[in-house]
Amino acid sequence: MQNPFKIIATTILMANFATSSVIAASDPVADVTAALHREVMESGTAYENLRELTSLGHRLSGTANAERAVQWAKAKFEAYGFDRVTLQPVEVPHWIRGNHELGSVVSNNQTTSLNLAALGGSAGTSGITAGVIEVQSQSEVSRLGAAVRGKIIFYNRPMDPALANRFAAYSGAVDQRSSGPRTAAGLGAVAVLVRSMTTLDNDDFPHTGMTNFSGGTRIPAAALSTRSANQLSAIIRNDPTAQVHLELSAEVLPPVTSYNVFADYLGESLPSEYVVVGGHLDSWDLGQGAHDDGAGVVQSIEVVRALKALHIRPKRTVRVVLFMAEENGASGAREYAKQASLNNEKHVAALESDEGGFAPIGFSGAFGSMRSRIDLWQAYLNPVGPMIFRNGEAGTDVDPLASLGAICYGLNPDSTHYFDYHHAANDRFEAVDKTELHRGASAMAIMTYLFANEY
Amino acid sequence: MQNPFKIIATTILMANFATSSVIAASDPVADVTAALHREVMESGTAYENLRELTSLGHRLSGTANAERAVQWAKAKFEAYGFDRVTLQPVEVPHWIRGNHELGSVVSNNQTTSLNLAALGGSAGTSGITAGVIEVQSQSEVSRLGAAVRGKIIFYNRPMDPALANRFAAYSGAVDQRSSGPRTAAGLGAVAVLVRSMTTLDNDDFPHTGMTNFSGGTRIPAAALSTRSANQLSAIIRNDPTAQVHLELSAEVLPPVTSYNVFADYLGESLPSEYVVVGGHLDSWDLGQGAHDDGAGVVQSIEVVRALKALHIRPKRTVRVVLFMAEENGASGAREYAKQASLNNEKHVAALESDEGGFAPIGFSGAFGSMRSRIDLWQAYLNPVGPMIFRNGEAGTDVDPLASLGAICYGLNPDSTHYFDYHHAANDRFEAVDKTELHRGASAMAIMTYLFANEY
Numbered sequence: 044m045q046n047p048f049k050i051i052a053t054t055i056l057m058a059n060f061a062t063s064s065v066i067a068a069s070d071p072v073a074d075v076t077a078a079l080h081r082e083v084m085e086s087g088t089a090y091e092n093l094r095e096l097t098s099l100g101h102r103l104s105g106t107a108n109a110e111r112a113v114q115w116a117k118a119k120f121e122a123y124g125f126d127r128v129t130l131q132p133v134e135v136p137h138w139i140r141g142n143h144e145l146g147s148v149v150s151n152n153q154t155t156s157l158n159l160a161a162l163g164g165s166a167g168t169s170g171i172t173a174g175v176i177e178v179q180s181q182s183e184v185s186r187l188g189a190a191v192r193g194k195i196i197f198y199n200r201p202m203d204p205a206l207a208n209r210f211a212a213y214s215g216a217v218d219q220r221s222s223g224p225r226t227a228a229g230l231g232a233v234a235v236l237v238r239s240m241t242t243l244d245n246d247d248f249p250h251t252g253m254t255n256f257s258g259g260t261r262i263p264a265a266a267l268s269t270r271s272a273n274q275l276s277a278i279i280r281n282d283p284t285a286q287v288h289l290e291l292s293a294e295v296l297p298p299v300t301s302y303n304v305f306a307d308y309l310g311e312s313l314p315s316e317y318v319v320v321g322g323h324l325d326s327w328d329l330g331q332g333a334h335d336d337g338a339g340v341v342q343s344i345e346v347v348r349a350l351k352a353l354h355i356r357p358k359r360t361v362r363v364v365l366f367m368a369e370e371n372g373a374s375g376a377r378e379y380a381k382q383a384s385l386n387n388e389k390h391v392a393a394l395e396s397d398e399g400g401f402a403p404i405g406f407s408g409a410f411g412s413m414r415s416r417i418d419l420w421q422a423y424l425n426p427v428g429p430m431i432f433r434n435g436e437a438g439t440d441v442d443p444l445a446s447l448g449a450i451c452y453g454l455n456p457d458s459t460h461y462f463d464y465h466h467a468a469n470d471r472f473e474a475v476d477k478t479e480l481h482r483g484a485s486a487m488a489i490m491t492y493l494f495a496n497e498y
Numbered sequence: 499m500q501n502p503f504k505i506i507a508t509t510i511l512m513a514n515f516a517t518s519s520v521i522a523a524s525d526p527v528a529d530v531t532a533a534l535h536r537e538v539m540e541s542g543t544a545y546e547n548l549r550e551l552t553s554l555g556h557r558l559s560g561t562a563n564a565e566r567a568v569q570w571a572k573a574k575f576e577a578y579g580f581d582r583v584t585l586q587p588v589e590v591p592h593w594i595r596g597n598h599e600l601g602s603v604v605s606n607n608q609t610t611s612l613n614l615a616a617l618g619g620s621a622g623t624s625g626i627t628a629g630v631i632e633v634q635s636q637s638e639v640s641r642l643g644a645a646v647r648g649k650i651i652f653y654n655r656p657m658d659p660a661l662a663n664r665f666a667a668y669s670g671a672v673d674q675r676s677s678g679p680r681t682a683a684g685l686g687a688v689a690v691l692v693r694s695m696t697t698l699d700n701d702d703f704p705h706t707g708m709t710n711f712s713g714g715t716r717i718p719a720a721a722l723s724t725r726s727a728n729q730l731s732a733i734i735r736n737d738p739t740a741q742v743h744l745e746l747s748a749e750v751l752p753p754v755t756s757y758n759v760f761a762d763y764l765g766e767s768l769p770s771e772y773v774v775v776g777g778h779l780d781s782w783d784l785g786q787g788a789h790d791d792g793a794g795v796v797q798s799i800e801v802v803r804a805l806k807a808l809h810i811r812p813k814r815t816v817r818v819v820l821f822m823a824e825e826n827g828a829s830g831a832r833e834y835a836k837q838a839s840l841n842n843e844k845h846v847a848a849l850e851s852d853e854g855g856f857a858p859i860g861f862s863g864a865f866g867s868m869r870s871r872i873d874l875w876q877a878y879l880n881p882v883g884p885m886i887f888r889n890g891e892a893g894t895d896v897d898p899l900a901s902l903g904a905i906c907y908g909l910n911p912d913s914t915h916y917f918d919y920h921h922a923a924n925d926r927f928e929a930v931d932k933t934e935l936h937r938g939a940s941a942m943a944i945m946t947y948l949f950a951n952e953y
Contacts, residue, residue, distance in 0.1 A: 207940075459933050
């Protein structure tokens with residue numbers, strides 16, 4: 044596009060047409076939110092903090108790396124001059140991958156390597172070889188019944204590529220990973236392979252994630268890269284007698300104590316009322332947890348950094364909470380809500396960022412009773428870009444705070460590429476864009492300010 | 499994020515909270531729009547067509563490359579079985595860059611190269627050397643008055659990086675490029691350098707674009723990469739006597755005849771009522787015009803490909819219009835509107851895609867009288883993702899159709915990275931993401947169908 048002069052009118056009319064929300068010319072709140080946006084975009088440190096955090100390596104709960112991240116977070120909060128920093132003990136699972144993972148399929152004396160990664164919670168195996176059955180669903184496994192015994196079950200139903208909301212596509216497929224192994228184990232399967240949860244069809248990265256045996260028999264279970272899943276499917280279609288061989292060094296160790304890390308920027312007049320903004324500090328052990336959820340961690344810290352840089356102290360306390368163990372069971376979220384309840388802490392609102400560091404497109408949450416206020420507030424987000432409020436879930440870590448009366452909501456970035464990186468070795472610092480990350484942080488700063496001072 | 503089961507509620511409640519628009523369970527229109535989305539996402543050819551189109555090289559109006567693009571478009575329309583294909587003659591400017599561009603600054607016997615590209619419409623020079631004055635605005639040039647004579651004026655006001663809507667940032671800076679050279683020439687400047695229109699602060703690509711001398715003295719005028727602009731600024735701050743040397747082989751040739759290319763998919767019951775969807779076929783001569791505006795070209799073609807693939811023939815005629823010469827004067831847009839008016843063609847609506855092939859976030863246009871209908875239609879776009887309708891400009895190429903009574907509107911993709919590539923050598927096929935491009939095409943297909951059949 045070329046014509047510069049025609050654009051100006053579009054710029055002026057940024058208000059959402061549907062709501063027609065506008066800001067009065069002399070609205071002092073708009074001055075604050077515009078200044079917050081400018082501060083984050085011009086002087087934000089979220090991106091550089093993400094570079095630091097990801098340089099520590101992965102942050103899988105229970106590991107020494109996760110503890111290094113706890114110390115990093117504590118030191119960072121202290122460096123930014125938060126009024127109070129807390130390490131809250133949490134019991135977390137301790138599953139480790141180990142350093143040996145091998146998979147292959149043999150058909151007609153030809154061996155083909157399979158690119159795989161054990162699922163969190165998987166049993167290890169020093170070597171298992173069995174025939175393989177490809178299925179599209181857990182109900183198909185149940186129908187197979189006795190035929191499952193002694194076999195390796197291969198779940199291969201893809202995420203629906205037509206769903207622009209990738210989280211909807213994930214919802215439609217991830218049961219294969221989260222409970223598919225348990226279902227197969229219950230019928231005597233010796234191991235499970237799952238097509239990776241990504242919309243990339245010929246991806247070389249296996250995408251791990253939690254699987255839950257719920258006290259049933261724990262068996263080896265691994266994610267296949269989608270390219271390997273396609274290869275395996277083609278091989279067993281031609282040769283149903285093909286044998287898969289698996290070696291996994293995964294191991295379940297006793298639970299350990301880790302920490303939620305949170306820090307308070309005390310409110311001016313209502314310091315015992317909390318407005319939470321947070322993400323989870325842990326990550327999977329492939330890659331660096333940059334989008335999931337390093338982004339949410341550094342965006343949340345940025346909210347208070349920007350407020351302090353502008354010498355804005357809202358009425359209520361802004362608390363940045365970095366939750367532990369979101370990826371394997373969310374014990375951090377439960378513990379945080381439990382302690383908040385025991386301590387009778389009044390939580391007014393809680394915002395989570397755990398959908399990646401991509402360009403923000405809105406927020407989802409339980410806004411039901413807030414509709415008229417949201418209509419007013421939407422205009423304050425105009426500097427960030429068009430932002431839509433949707434009724435829906437907020438996020439795993441803040442959801443338990445709804446029972447304390449908090450309005451819980453989550454940042455929604457564009458999800459097109461989230462599952463290109465999710466739980467995979469390429470979820471690294473380089474996968475995050477500074478401008479997109481900071482736009483999200485700006486949106487979070489504006490909403491947090493509104494709840495902390497204008498609610 | 500991890501918890502898969504919590505996501506489902508979010509998915510179901512995709513409707514924009516602000517409008518609460520929902521689709522009745524048995525709405526046949528929703529079946530069509532959902533099928534269109536699926537067709538584009540699963541079987542769309544826009545991305546492969548973009549690969550073909552960009553492989554022709556740039557498509558600057560007046561050049562042989564642009565004529566190759568005209569022939570490509572004609573052949574493509576014929577291959578897809580459009581009912582009628584038209585080449586509409588248009589007189590277009592013929593400016594060429596030539597193959598020699600050099601810039602440098604000499605200070606204290608040290609020569610520093612400047613990375614630059616002539617602006618469209620620039621005069622050539624076999625060699626000019628002069629002192630340089632850095633300015634932030636045209637009004638500053640006017641105030642300098644006689645001091646401008648014999649000098650090279652260097653406009654160096656950056657695009658505002660805090661504006662998430664990059665088009666607003668562009669609007670706020672581009673006068674330096676579009677009319678800054680004319681202002682400086684009027685006061686006797688011998689040449690003009692302009693900081694490239696990009697928010698990247700240390701970018702190595704010069705970003706070209708049109709400059710307009712409006713019949714005044716044509717002087718050499720070039721865009722500097724932002725890195726070179728930063729260097730030049732630092733050098734002349736230390737040494738105001740530094741001399742800049744420029745050589746540009748640019749040349750203005752006599753206008754030539756080129757073509758708008760358009761094709762009709764005839765309506766079932768109202769074939770003489772037109773619903774236009776289009777973009778511009780020409781591009782700048784750096785790079786391949788992939789985002790600007792190869793994306794809009796192939797998305798527009800995809801609209802009819804998808805309708806035909808699903809055997810959907812709307813009531814009204816869908817016309818795909820590929821405009822010529824948008825980049826240097828928009829004579830194609832004027833000629834199209836003029837002929838449509840002369841032929842008394844009824845244009846019901848016109849949609850333009852010319853803001854890049856990034857993830858779609860909404861539409862802007864003159865929707866004033868359509869508000870209640872837009873509220874109803876918004877839900878049909880849910881498969882694409884959250885889409886916001888804004889009042890604002892539609893686009894350079896469809897705007898003239900408003901005087902024919904058409905509702906004119908434009909696709910708004912996320913603009914974060916548009917000006918990373920705009921008018922620069924890196925605007926190549928590789929810069930476009932297939933999923934994002936196809937989501938935009940799906941949104942365009944849905945809106946075009948609604949105007950063609952449900953309006």
